[in-house]
Amino acid sequence: MSARASAKGFWLCFALVVALLAAAPLVLPEFWRRFLTEILIWGLLAMSSDILIGYTGMVSFGHSVFFGLGLYGAAAALLAVSPPNLWLAILLGLLAAAGVAVFVAYFATRLRDIYFAITTLVFSQIFYVIIFTWTAVTGGENGLYFNQPPLGIPGLFSLKFSTESLHWFVLAVVAISYLIVRRITQSPFGMVLQSIRENEPRTRAIGYHVERYKIVSVMLSGLFAGLAGVLYAIQNKFAAPDFVFFLVSGEVVIFNVMGGIGTLVGPFLGAAFFLLLREGLSRFWSEYYLIPLGIIFTAMVIFMPQGLLGFWRRRLNQ
Amino acid sequence: MLHLSEVHAYYGKSHILHGISVVVKPGEVVGLLGRNGVGKSTTLKSVMGLVRPSQGRITFEDRDITGLAPHRVAHLGIAYVPEDRRIFRLLSVLENLRTGLDRPGVTEARRAALLDKVYASFPVLEERRNQLGGTLSGGEQQMLAIARAMMLEPKIILLDEPTEGLMPRMVSQIRDIIERLHQEGVAILLVEQNVGLTLGASNRCYIMEKGLVRHHAPSAELRADPSVIHQYLGV
Amino acid sequence: MLPFDQILIQTINGLVNGMVLALVASGLTLIFGIMDVVNFAHGDLVMLGGFVGAITVASTGSFAIALLVAALTIASFGALLQVTTLRPLIGRDPLTTILATFGVSLVLQKYALWQFGPSARVIPQPIPGQFDLFYLQYPWYRVGAAVMAAAIIGALYVFLKYGKYGIWIRATTQDRVMAGAMGIPVPWVHTGVFAIGAAMAAASGVLFAPLAAVTQTMGSDFTLRAFIVVVVGGMGNLGGSILAAIFISLLEAYASLVVSPAQAVIVSFVALILTLLFRPTGLFVSTPR
Numbered sequence: 001m002s003a004r005a006s007a008k009g010f011w012l013c014f015a016l017v018v019a020l021l022a023a024a025p026l027v028l029p030e031f032w033r034r035f036l037t038e039i040l041i042w043g044l045l046a047m048s049s050d051i052l053i054g055y056t057g058m059v060s061f062g063h064s065v066f067f068g069l070g071l072y073g074a075a076a077a078l079l080a081v082s083p084p085n086l087w088l089a090i091l092l093g094l095l096a097a098a099g100v101a102v103f104v105a106y107f108a109t110r111l112r113d114i115y116f117a118i119t120t121l122v123f124s125q126i127f128y129v130i131i132f133t134w135t136a137v138t139g140g141e142n143g144l145y146f147n148q149p150p151l152g153i154p155g156l157f158s159l160k161f162s163t164e165s166l167h168w169f170v171l172a173v174v175a176i177s178y179l180i181v182r183r184i185t186q187s188p189f190g191m192v193l194q195s196i197r198e199n200e201p202r203t204r205a206i207g208y209h210v211e212r213y214k215i216v217s218v219m220l221s222g223l224f225a226g227l228a229g230v231l232y233a234i235q236n237k238f239a240a241p242d243f244v245f246f247l248v249s250g251e252v253v254i255f256n257v258m259g260g261i262g263t264l265v266g267p268f269l270g271a272a273f274f275l276l277l278r279e280g281l282s283r284f285w286s287e288y289y290l291i292p293l294g295i296i297f298t299a300m301v302i303f304m305p306q307g308l309l310g311f312w313r314r315r316l317n318q
Numbered sequence: 319m320l321h322l323s324e325v326h327a328y329y330g331k332s333h334i335l336h337g338i339s340v341v342v343k344p345g346e347v348v349g350l351l352g353r354n355g356v357g358k359s360t361t362l363k364s365v366m367g368l369v370r371p372s373q374g375r376i377t378f379e380d381r382d383i384t385g386l387a388p389h390r391v392a393h394l395g396i397a398y399v400p401e402d403r404r405i406f407r408l409l410s411v412l413e414n415l416r417t418g419l420d421r422p423g424v425t426e427a428r429r430a431a432l433l434d435k436v437y438a439s440f441p442v443l444e445e446r447r448n449q450l451g452g453t454l455s456g457g458e459q460q461m462l463a464i465a466r467a468m469m470l471e472p473k474i475i476l477l478d479e480p481t482e483g484l485m486p487r488m489v490s491q492i493r494d495i496i497e498r499l500h501q502e503g504v505a506i507l508l509v510e511q512n513v514g515l516t517l518g519a520s521n522r523c524y525i526m527e528k529g530l531v532r533h534h535a536p537s538a539e540l541r542a543d544p545s546v547i548h549q550y551l552g553v
Numbered sequence: 554m555l556p557f558d559q560i561l562i563q564t565i566n567g568l569v570n571g572m573v574l575a576l577v578a579s580g581l582t583l584i585f586g587i588m589d590v591v592n593f594a595h596g597d598l599v600m601l602g603g604f605v606g607a608i609t610v611a612s613t614g615s616f617a618i619a620l621l622v623a624a625l626t627i628a629s630f631g632a633l634l635q636v637t638t639l640r641p642l643i644g645r646d647p648l649t650t651i652l653a654t655f656g657v658s659l660v661l662q663k664y665a666l667w668q669f670g671p672s673a674r675v676i677p678q679p680i681p682g683q684f685d686l687f688y689l690q691y692p693w694y695r696v697g698a699a700v701m702a703a704a705i706i707g708a709l710y711v712f713l714k715y716g717k718y719g720i721w722i723r724a725t726t727q728d729r730v731m732a733g734a735m736g737i738p739v740p741w742v743h744t745g746v747f748a749i750g751a752a753m754a755a756a757s758g759v760l761f762a763p764l765a766a767v768t769q770t771m772g773s774d775f776t777l778r779a780f781i782v783v784v785v786g787g788m789g790n791l792g793g794s795i796l797a798a799i800f801i802s803l804l805e806a807y808a809s810l811v812v813s814p815a816q817a818v819i820v821s822f823v824a825l826i827l828t829l830l831f832r833p834t835g836l837f838v839s840t841p842r
Contacts (some may be wrong), residue, residue, distance in 0.1 A: 059648050098818055111829055114647060118780050119829055123768055125777060126822045223776055246773075257652060290663040298656030299651055303642045339563050366734055387740075389734035398734045405732070417735040420717040470736060504744050 001068060018175050023162045033233075035279070037167045039232045040174045046255035047181060048224035053253070054262030055139030055185055056217045057197030061249040065104070065127045066222040069096040070229020071253030072131070073143045075239040090230050097226020098219060105218035109211040123203045124246040125143030132241045146233075161234075170231050177224055182264055185221065187239035193217055194262075254256035254297050260307030269308055319344045319505060320365065320396075320474055327357075334360045336529035337374065342474060347496065349516040351536065352526035352552055358464075358509040359401055366398045366549030367391045379473075379508045390532035393421075401428040401479045407452030411443055414451050414462055418469025433515075436465045439533045441496065442524040446459050457488040464495060465531075473504040481512050493519060513551065519542050562689060563806040570696045571802030572702040575795040576757040577775055578782040579706060580750030586789030587726040588743045589647045590639055593654035595754055596776030597661040602627045602755025603767035604665060609675035616759075617680035623759045624752040627698020631751025636745050653687075658772065667768040673766035676759070698760045704758055708793060710750070713791075722746055726789070781825045798835045800824075 011099055021040070025033040052058045056303045073096035074089040081088055095222060107119055138144065151159045151169060161169065184190055192213055195203045247274045251274070260269025277296070281289035300307070320342040327335040334357045342348045350358045357445055363369040367388040376384045383391055392398075393481065397418075407413050418428050424539040437444035440461045446454060451462060460480060466476050477496075481489045481547045489512065498537065499506060510516040517537045527550060540546055581595045602623040627794035630788045638653050680697040683690035713719040725732040735740045735814075758767065785795030801821045806818040828836050 059651070068768060107826075107829070111833070113719035114651070115784065115829060117648065117651060120779065121777070122825055126819060129815060129818060133813070173587075175582050178775065250659075253652065253655075288663050288667050290659050291667065294656045294658075296662070298638060298653050298660070301653045301656060302638060305645070305649060305674065368730060368734070388730070389736050389738045392736035394733055399735075400731065404728060404731045406727050409720065409723060413720050413723075416717070416720055418734065420720070421736060466735065466744055477781060 005178070011143045014170060014179075018171065019096040021095040021171055021220070022168060027165045030163065030311070031124055033163050033167060033277070033306070035209065036236060037163075037170050038169050038273055039268070040167075041228050041235065042252075042255065042275065043175055043268035043273040044231070045225050046175045046252050046259070046271050047178065047219045047264055049252045050256055050261055050264055050267045051181065051193075051217060051221040051224070053256055053266075054266075055190060055193045055197060056214060058115045058214070058217075059113075060104075060120040060221075061117055061246060061253065062124045063221075063225050064124045064244050064248040065120075066097045067232070067248065067252075068127060068227035069100055069238045070094065070226030071233045072138060072229075073226070073229040073241055074230060074233035075146055078149060078233070079144065084147050086151060089234065094223060094226050095229035095231070097222050097229065101219045101222025101226075102215075103159065104222065105215040108115035108214045108218045121246055121249070124244070124249050128180075128244050129215070131244050138241070139239075141241060143238060144244075145238055148237050153207075154189060166235060172298060173227070173231060177227065178264065181220070181224065185264065190215070195276070198312070199206060214279065256307075257305070258297065258300055258307055258310035263307075263309045266307055266309040270287065273308065281300040320380055320507070321375075321377045322361070322365065323375050323377075325361075325364055325371045325376060326373050327369050327371045327551055329360060329369065333528050333533050335364065335371070335374075338530055340524055340527070340531065342427060342505050342507050343531055344473070345404065345500070345503045347500050347508060347520040349520035350509045350526060351513060351516060351523055351547075354511075356526045357529040359478050360529075361480050362398065362400075362507065362509060363478060365391070367394065373378045387483075391509035392470060395470070395473035396468035396476065397474070398476045399463045399478060399480060401482065403459045405451040405452065405454075405459050405466065408519075409451055410448050411451060411454070411462060411467045413449040414442075414466050415469050416453075418466050418505075423468070430530065431512055432469060432471070436468060439495070440465050460484060460488070460492065461495075464492075472504060474507065475499065477506055477508045479509055479511060481510065481515060489515065513547060558688065559810060560807070563688060563690075563810055564743070565633035565686070565691070566696075566805065567803035567806035568799060569699040570806065571799035572699040572706075572783060573757050573761050574802055575798035576702045576705060576760070576779060578779045578786070578794040578822055579709065579791055579799050581787065582658070582666035582783045582789055582794040583725050584747055584750040584790060585783065586791075587722065587729075587746050588643075589641075590650040590747075591593075591654065591780075592657040593656075593776060594661055594772075595750070595779055596774065597658050597665075597772035598631065598751050598754035598774045599758040599761070599769065600625055600769065600772040601630070601661065602758030603762045603771075604674060605755065607676050607762055607767055608669075611678050615837055619676070619677055620756060620759050623755045627755035628748040628752035632748040634751075635747040638835060639747070640740065640743075646835045649736075658776070662707050662769055669769070671769070673768045674762070676762035678763040689742065694763055698764065702757065702760055705753065710791075716799075718745070734814050738791075740780075781821050784808070785824055785828045785836050787837060790835055790837070793835050793837035797801065797835075 024036055028036065045063060049060065049063045052060050070093035073093035077089040077092040078084040104120065104123065107301070108116060111119055132140060148161060151161055151165065159165070185193070192203065192208055196210055196213060200210060255270035255274055256267050258273050259268065260266030277293055278289055281292055284291065322338060323339045324337040324339055325335050326337055333493055338357065338361055340361065350361065360369055363383060365373050368385050370385045375382060378394055378396060381393065381394070407418065415433065419432060443461060443465055446458065447525055449458065454462060464480065480492050484492070493515055496506060496508070508516060517540055520537045522534070522536050522542055525530045530549060533546060576598055577595065584590050584592050600683055605626050606619040606623040609622045610616060612617070619835050634657065638657060639650060640651050642653060678692060678694040680694040683692050713722060720741050721737050724735070724737055725737060729739055782798045782801055785801065786793030801824055804824060805817045805822045808820040
């Protein structure tokens with residue numbers, strides 16, 4: 001397929017998928033509408049993690065931190081200012097996530113592989129403990145409740161979100177994010193990242209400042225993860241330490257592996273697959289759904305490590 | 319006894335062996351010569367099961383051992399002395415030997431006898447038997463590597479560059495050891511850069527180039543006509 | 554300046570907790586050292602051991618039997634686990650072992666919830682009574698638990714240093730390729746070591762149970778702390794992980810004099826980060842391997 005033709009093909013597919021997702025809330029019952037929106041948000045989080053895992057080759061168990069910072073950052077903005085302002089929430093959430101991303105980025109450059117993974121795990125636990133115990137600021141175990149901001153520009157207009165319009169807003173944000181990240185991973189910068197994943201010493205030997213690339217990679221990843229947290233805050237009007245427990249990071253990694261790392265689209269599919277399985281399995285197994293789900297995941301790690309979309313990885317990256 | 323036929327093998331993505339065929343009969347000392355990188359070590363590794371052949375067959379005493387796990391290959395009577403020795407540095411000399419001694423079906427008495435025999439051949443090892451392997455000199459480590467292989471009471475020993483990095487005095491000691499093993503009826507497949515030693519110690523030699531055997535002759539013949547060696551090894 | 558008696562009490566607490574943690578961590582580091590597997594489910598093996606032990610004590614009344622039964626059951630389970638989920642992963646990126654064992658951890662936690670119910674189990678202290686330690690009545694069992702943990706670790710050390718299988722394990726840890734070439738059945742050594750690690754984890758679960766209750770979620774906590782200990786002590790370094798376990802437990806004990814126990818945990822996190830920044834091979838490693 002020539003480059004032209006494959007680009008056209010991509011845009012066609014993309015437009016089709018977005019159209020479907022946009023039309024969905026018009027036909028689905030309420031529960032599934034919210035469910036779909038959640039899939040998009042978790043998918044965004046998983047995609048942000050894919051930048052690190054799939055493209056740079058650094059497995060991180062710390063995405064619950066960035067997500068949590070986006071979540072609580074937005075919560076803080078929505079509680080502090082009245083009437084609640086959407087754009088302030090987004091800004092604060094992203095800044096919080098970015099700030100910590102710099103910190104994590106520093107460690108990314110000094111640690112390799114397993115040590116980085118364990119350190120990010122430890123970070124996510126530290127963060128959880130802080131959120132859990134700093135009750136004055138974070139509400140501790142009980143979490144924070146706040147109001148959903150309207151979509152609008154102060155002074156110009158203000159529209160309250162409905163389930164549909166919120167969904168379209170989220171869809172727009174996620175779709176744009178996807179396009180941005182895709183552009184980045186296909187650029188020369190993205191190529192260097194992949195080369196770092198394949199063979200770091202060689203990349204360094206060629207003359208690239210591997211550290212700088214890793215830092216940018218972590219920051220991008222953290223930023224989009226924070227954005228997912230902000231979106232979640234807006235959708236659910238509730239922030240709690242549960243969302244910051246390292247298990248969330250684990251689930252994100254599961255989405256990535258199940259969907260296929262290094263594909264950007266894979267994580268979305270992985271999130272959908274996992275959440276749907278969870279819905280379905282919990283009908284029969286109630287709270288024990290993780291037993292079959294965990295078995296399926298482990299089996300996939302062993303027998304299908306490339307994930308659902310893994311074999312399409314080349315195609316998707318053209 | 320040992321037959322490799324048309325063996326292909328890869329090291330990562332590099333195609334190293336391109337269909338090599340080698341035969342070692344019981345009790346023979348067979349040399350494997352060739353420049354660096356032609357696949358001599360890989361040939362030994364494929365016999366030992368450390369590299370899995372992608373094509374071809376390896377049989378030992380009429381038994382197909384292609385791709386067999388290393389510990390099973392060792393139990394069949396094939397011992398391996400790798401390039402750079404690879405003795406267990408954090409185990410003592412005695413413990414290194416015990417890795418080969420502690421096999422099923424070997425009585426306490428036979429173990430003691432084997433140990434005595436090896437100490438007789440390598441008195442320096444007896445001296446240093448409680449020292450950590452990593453503290454031995456290069457030559458002593460080479461002795462240990464060979465002694466350790468002998469603990470398996472093998473029918474054939476795969477020797478990979480035993481004289482590499484050794485002083486001339488040690489080189490002649492290695493030569494004596496090979497001779498002694500030959501006299502005991504142990505077959506040897508010898509990979510060596512030291513052409514003189516190889517030609518002197520072996521009955522036959524294969525000359526390899528790019529993962530294949532290019533020439534094969536009795537060592538006496540090769541000794542008599544050095545032009546062949548010149549041609550393939552430039553020595 | 555803090556009162557001396559409080560410091561001494563916390564020192565003993567630190568040592569006791571440290572020994573139990575050392576038992577957990579040594580299994581983890583042994584497993585990593587020999588097969589490059591980061592066992593995310595290790596803490597859950599501790600948890601399962603605690604449950605099996607609690608059930609055995611409830612039916613037989615004997616702590617010793619409970620210890621034995623728990624160790625053997627979980628060891629067999631561990632062997633089964635290794636053969637089914639970890640053997641297929643040999644030769645692949647070690648990170649896949651984290652993922653696979655993470656999946657196993659999820660399953661085990663929920664399975665425990667399913668089988669043993671949501672309530673915590675307790676094992677009554679097998680060594681009753683207390684002694685006077687300053688203003689406290691200090692339970693004898695705490696000291697007893699530390700001694701038993703030390704004994705088990707000691708037994709492991711002896712096993713590894715002498716005896717045929719100890720040599721096999723040490724040889725395989727150093728050079729698994731040459732170990733195989735020497736006729737050592739490497740895949741089975743791997744399974745055996747995993748089983749030993751699992752048995753030690755189970756034993757710590759049983760030892761730990763009388764000190765605090767056994768809950769289905771305590772696994773993650775143990776895993777995380779064991780990870781920290783193993784990294785600080787040097788991955789694969791048995792002596793290092795024991796020293797690190799005691800070191801970290803002492804730090805936490807002293808910290809709990811100043812902050813709440815939930816926050817004292819941060820101390821060990823900080824220790825981990827400092828180690829990774831300045832001495833990534835481990836604080837207690839004297840000669841780099």
